[in-house]
């Protein structure tokens with residue numbers, strides 16, 4: 683059974699990040715335990731507790747593919763930036779910024795989607811997929827168009843649905859090759875850890891075999907600024923709410939123009955930078 687490279691953020695917060703990025707390049711996924719410190723983890727858990735409690739399981743889609751993909755016993759909650767100052771803080775974390783800057787270019791990306799994915803008792807395994815296939819024309823070209831972190835807000839265990847991942851599959855040819863279970867492992871990790879993974883790596887939510895345990899992950903990735911993000915943050919975050927957020931978060935949510943290196947500007951309002959609205 684393959685394994686994901688695993689790093690542990692020491693109490694003095696020392697990790698060789700060059701080693702983390704090298705391992706991510708090689709394996710397509712890496713676990714960093716202790717990525718979120720205990721105080722921030724506690725705030726995230728508190729900020730989201732009521733929203734999770736109030737949310738119904740299952741998909742709001744009417745299409746079978748999405749009903750299956752979202753999971754009948756899974757709760758998915760979006761629009762998080764306006765719900766939690768702790769999440770806004772984590773979005774500004776130095777190494778989380780480095781993940782985006784390194785793979786998508788400094789300031790060259792938006793938040794793709796930030797979802798609480800709460801896998802409930804009895805949930806079946808999710809369809810294995812590559813996130814980059816949201817953008818099929820560019821998904822498997824050179825480099826990355828999307829890069830993601832799943833932050834564990836509860837422990838992720840084999841039993842409660844830890845993410846299933848095929849290490850190395852970001853390099854496999856073909857759009858979505860069949861995956862043999864023997865080529866997969868689960869991202870078992872304590873609360874506060876982050877699974878960082880390539881947009882090309884094949885993965886999916888795991889089966890929850892427990893009778894009463896919820897697996898809560900904060901699944902949040904970045905997407906190149908010239909592509910349409912999965913979540914429409916500018917409709918789910920009011921201007922009023924956006925004005926209260928740190929500038930980096932405003933920018934990640936798309937309240938700014940994207941300016942490709944060679945010229946042009948995207949996402950304008952009145953032919954100018956939407957940041958002016960804030």
Ligand SMILES: O=C(O)CCC(=O)C(=O)O
Nearest residue numbers: 799844845886887888899
């Ligand atoms: O929740 C997980 O472990 C993975 C979920 C996922 O990959 C997705 O919904 O796109």
